[in-house]
Amino acid sequence: MKKEVPFILPKLLELEQLKKSHSDSPEALLFNNVSATLSRHDRVALLGTSGQGKSTLLRILSLLDIADEGDIRLEGVSSKQFEPIEWRKNVCYVAQQAVMLPGSVEDNLRTVHQLHQTPYDDQLVNKLLAQVGLDAIDLSKNAADLSGGEKQRVALIRSLLLRPKILLLDEITASLDQSNAKRVEDMLQEWHRQEGTSMIWVTHQLEQAGRISDYVWFMGNNTLLEKTSTDQFFEQPESELARRFLQQPVGRRELCLS
Ligand SMILES: Nc1ncnc2c1ncn2[C@@H]1O[C@H](COP(=O)(O)OP(=O)(O)OP(=O)(O)O)[C@@H](O)[C@H]1O
Ligand SMILES: [Mg+2]
Numbered sequence: 272m273k274k275e276v277p278f279i280l281p282k283l284l285e286l287e288q289l290k291k292s293h294s295d296s297p298e299a300l301l302f303n304n305v306s307a308t309l310s311r312h313d314r315v316a317l318l319g320t321s322g323q324g325k326s327t328l329l330r331i332l333s334l335l336d337i338a339d340e341g342d343i344r345l346e347g348v349s350s351k352q353f354e355p356i357e358w359r360k361n362v363c364y365v366a367q368q369a370v371m372l373p374g375s376v377e378d379n380l381r382t383v384h385q386l387h388q389t390p391y392d393d394q395l396v397n398k399l400l401a402q403v404g405l406d407a408i409d410l411s412k413n414a415a416d417l418s419g420g421e422k423q424r425v426a427l428i429r430s431l432l433l434r435p436k437i438l439l440l441d442e443i444t445a446s447l448d449q450s451n452a453k454r455v456e457d458m459l460q461e462w463h464r465q466e467g468t469s470m471i472w473v474t475h476q477l478e479q480a481g482r483i484s485d486y487v488w489f490m491g492n493n494t495l496l497e498k499t500s501t502d503q504f505f506e507q508p509e510s511e512l513a514r515r516f517l518q519q520p521v522g523r524r525e526l527c528l529s
Pocket of ligand 2: 325326327441
């Protein structure tokens with residue numbers, strides 16, 4: 272009798288032994304041995320003090336930067352086999368400093384549909400704008416004239432419209448007031464429930480990390496020092512470094528601890 276071979280779905284994203292040196296002094300290591308897997312629907316908070324390489328790691332994961340060593344695989348396929356533009360439709364980086372394309376706010380939001388040749392979904396755009404507190408925004412306004420916080424939210428919606436499998440969010444609420452930051456959080460939580468998009472979210476706000484993640488990846492000692500459930504990380508971190516990180520008063524947490 273023929274034996275059934277079980278079909279195992281590859282992990283959504285696999286990071287294998289990533290290494291990166293500092294750009295300004297290449298002999299100094301930024302991080303090494305960074306290995307992790309991200310499954311479908313996972314929400315990860317990427318934490319660590321300033322300068323650990325969190326943004327650099329996210330940029331590497333979206334192929335905006337390259338690792339010195341190691342590999343990244345999306346559903347089992349190495350990033351080396353992808354055109355970067357194809358990869359970025361699946362793995363989308365949302366920067367803290369949003370970059371607007373030339374033209375109006377609406378031009379920016381329509382770009383994705385032009386790229387995919389899909390119809391522009393007015394209703395969805397209006398719903399997302401309202402959810403993040405931008406319902407009164409003039410879509411014909413030159414995008415370059417928006418405030419930093421407005422640009423950030425438009426850039427986020429522009430990325431959502433791509434419907435990537437993975438969103439890489441780099442301190443995307445850092446320049447927003449508390450109530451708008453909460454709106455963005457809530458909107459992303461609803462998006463996650465409905466679309467199942469996996470997220471890796473860098474934040475320095477621990478309360479936010481607790482709300483928006485199922486897992487924590489903690490960067491320290493030039494590597495991904497801890498990969499654990501969010502509850503476990505906050506209740507019982509494994510390393511002394513993470514314990515000290517959690518005990519820092521707000522504001523000092525971003526500073527180097529060593
Ligand atoms: N492309 C790059 N290649 C290598 N090193 C870089 C690169 N870009 C920045 N760096 C350096 O790497 C270090 C870490 O930068 P990065 O912005 O990734 O840290 P971070 O953990 O995101 O910090 P923060 O919490 O302040 O945003 C910095 O010293 C920076 O100068
Ligand atoms: Mg950063």
